[in-house]
Amino acid sequence: MYARSGLLSQRSCSSHGRECATPVLAAQRRNNSTATKIAVEFDQSTGVAVMRLQGPPVNSLSLDFLTELCINVEKLEMDKNCRGLILTSSQPKVFSAGLDIMEIYGKSPERCGEFWRAVQEMWLKLYGSSMVTIAAINGSSPAGGCLMSMTCDYRIMADNPRYSIGLNETQLGIVAPFW
Numbered sequence: 001m002y003a004r005s006g007l008l009s010q011r012s013c014s015s016h017g018r019e020c021a022t023p024v025l026a027a028q029r030r031n032n033s034t035a036t037k038i039a040v041e042f043d044q045s046t047g048v049a050v051m052r053l054q055g056p057p058v059n060s061l062s063l064d065f066l067t068e069l070c071i072n073v074e075k076l077e078m079d080k081n082c083r084g085l086i087l088t089s090s091q092p093k094v095f096s097a098g099l100d101i102m103e104i105y106g107k108s109p110e111r112c113g114e115f116w117r118a119v120q121e122m123w124l125k126l127y128g129s130s131m132v133t134i135a136a137i138n139g140s141s142p143a144g145g146c147l148m149s150m151t152c153d154y155r156i157m158a159d160n161p162r163y164s165i166g167l168n169e170t171q172l173g174i175v176a177p178f179w
Ligand SMILES: CCCCCCCC/C=C\CC(=O)SCCNC(=O)CCNC(=O)[C@H](O)C(C)(C)COP(=O)(O)OP(=O)(O)OC[C@H]1O[C@@H](n2cnc3c(N)ncnc32)[C@H](O)[C@@H]1OP(=O)(O)O
Pocket: 057, 058, 060, 093, 094, 096, 097, 098, 099, 100, 101, 102, 123, 140, 142, 143, 144, 145, 147, 167, 168, 169, 172, 174, 176
């Protein structure tokens, strides 16, 4: 069983003969908060990992959150024993509120660029994963939350009329950049 994120070993990697930053170092660079927003449990006997989103109050996708999520997906991806990933929420009534609005309001173009790259990295990692990915949507999942679940192979949503899902970001005046 994996404990929590942030516990990646300080591995180094090599690309075209050059040393490159390890994921854990990238996280340390970006992550100012010590609180863990992602919890992963890996069951060796089934080869299935459950990733619980636990960023209060509503799992909004901040730069820290996205970084931690990507590192954890990457870590599972590297584990040959892990065949499946279930993504779900620990927060009541909400799977994910989508992008953290505060990350895209009043920020510099550089910071916005860094943030949107992290958004792109998140959906590319999930969409391109070699694991079977399932979103267990146990609450509302607007905009970026919907995007996150759409990049999984399968989606199952709790049957509750109070939960909503969909792409509502244009109502907020947010236009996704060209990718
Ligand atoms: C191939 C690629 C294609 C790509 C296409 C898509 C690209 C664009 C993708 C995404 C864009 C976005 O994600 S923009 C964000 C859109 N999100 C929303 O509009 C969600 C708004 N929130 C809600 O609807 C509700 O909060 C909720 C249904 C998620 C939960 O409702 P609930 O009643 O349980 O909780 P509150 O509303 O009281 O909220 C609690 C608390 O959380 C704050 N909050 C909510 N959402 C966000 C958010 N997205 N970012 C930051 N903060 C958020 C809310 O303000 C409350 O804070 P306070 O307690 O301090 O008031």
